[in-house]
Amino acid sequence: ETAVFQTPNYHVTQVGNEVSFNCKQTLGHDTMYWYKQDSKKLLKIMFSYNNKQLIVNETVPRRFSPQSSDKAHLNLRIKSVEPEDSAVYLCASSRNTGQLYFGEGSKLTVL
Amino acid sequence: QQQVRQSPQSLTVWEGGTTVLTCSYEDSTFNYFPWYQQFPGEGPALLISILSVSDKKEDGRFTTFFNKREKKLSLHIIDSQPGDSATYFCAASMSNYNVLYFGSGTKLTVEP
Numbered sequence: 014e015t016a017v018f019q020t021p022n023y024h025v026t027q028v029g030n031e032v033s034f035n036c037k038q039t040l041g042h043d044t045m046y047w048y049k050q051d052s053k054k055l056l057k058i059m060f061s062y063n064n065k066q067l068i069v070n071e072t073v074p075r076r077f078s079p080q081s082s083d084k085a086h087l088n089l090r091i092k093s094v095e096p097e098d099s100a101v102y103l104c105a106s107s108r109n110t111g112q113l114y115f116g117e118g119s120k121l122t123v124l
Numbered sequence: 125q126q127q128v129r130q131s132p133q134s135l136t137v138w139e140g141g142t143t144v145l146t147c148s149y150e151d152s153t154f155n156y157f158p159w160y161q162q163f164p165g166e167g168p169a170l171l172i173s174i175l176s177v178s179d180k181k182e183d184g185r186f187t188t189f190f191n192k193r194e195k196k197l198s199l200h201i202i203d204s205q206p207g208d209s210a211t212y213f214c215a216a217s218m219s220n221y222n223v224l225y226f227g228s229g230t231k232l233t234v235e236p
Contacts, residue, residue, distance in 0.1 A: 017167070046223070048226075053228070054162075054211055054228070054229045054231075055226075055228055055229070056168070056213060056226040056229075057226075058223050058224070058225070061223055069223050071223075103167050103168075105167070111156070111173075112158070112170045112173070113160075113168075113170070113224060115167025115168050115169065116167050117165065117166055117167050118165075118166075118167055
């Protein structure tokens with residue numbers, strides 16, 4: 014049963030455009046994350062938010078910015094996409110420690 | 125810097141066989157080690173996990189082993205089934221720090 018919802022599931026755009034991905038979790042978790050999964054399936058943490066406070070930022074480029082309105086929502090905005098941003102962006106949530114619950118992912122293709 | 129190393133990159137086994145995946149890590153402060161399973165078009169889902177105070181955890185056909193001295197862990201799947209075909213990720217974190225660091229994944233194919 015899906016409890017972490019991501020939109021859109023796919024997005025194709027051109028270099029320099031702005032993109033936003035939305036994420037909502039219905040699990041009542043306090044912490045949400047954005048991971049990037051590249052074409053080789055490598056999963057890397059981008060951001061982590063605990064109760065709307067940013068607690069991790071793994072030195073991602075400045076064109077990426079997380080946006081959270083409440084603890085159930087964590088969006089990801091990319092200001093000016095580059096070809097290397099093509100990837101699947103995975104949103105996840107968790108209680109304070111332990112199991113991550115992932116969404117289905119948002120696949121970005123930059124032409 | 126790769127915090128968690130995983131091998132092999134891909135693996136094919138016959139139905140009914142035993143699958144063994146391995147991982148190693150560097151940071152001694154890691155104490156939580158989950159394995160995630162990912163099917164195409166889906167996000168990863170927790171399969172089994174182990175804390176550093178244990179050396180073995182079993183859940184049905186899946187068993188994970190942990191060796192603190194060697195900083196290694198492994199996942200064993202007995203009686204492998206075609207439905208087990210997926211990509212498997214090991215991961216590690218510190219209990220007071222939520223972020224999971226993932227291995228590079230193993231694509232498992234179970235042939236009937």
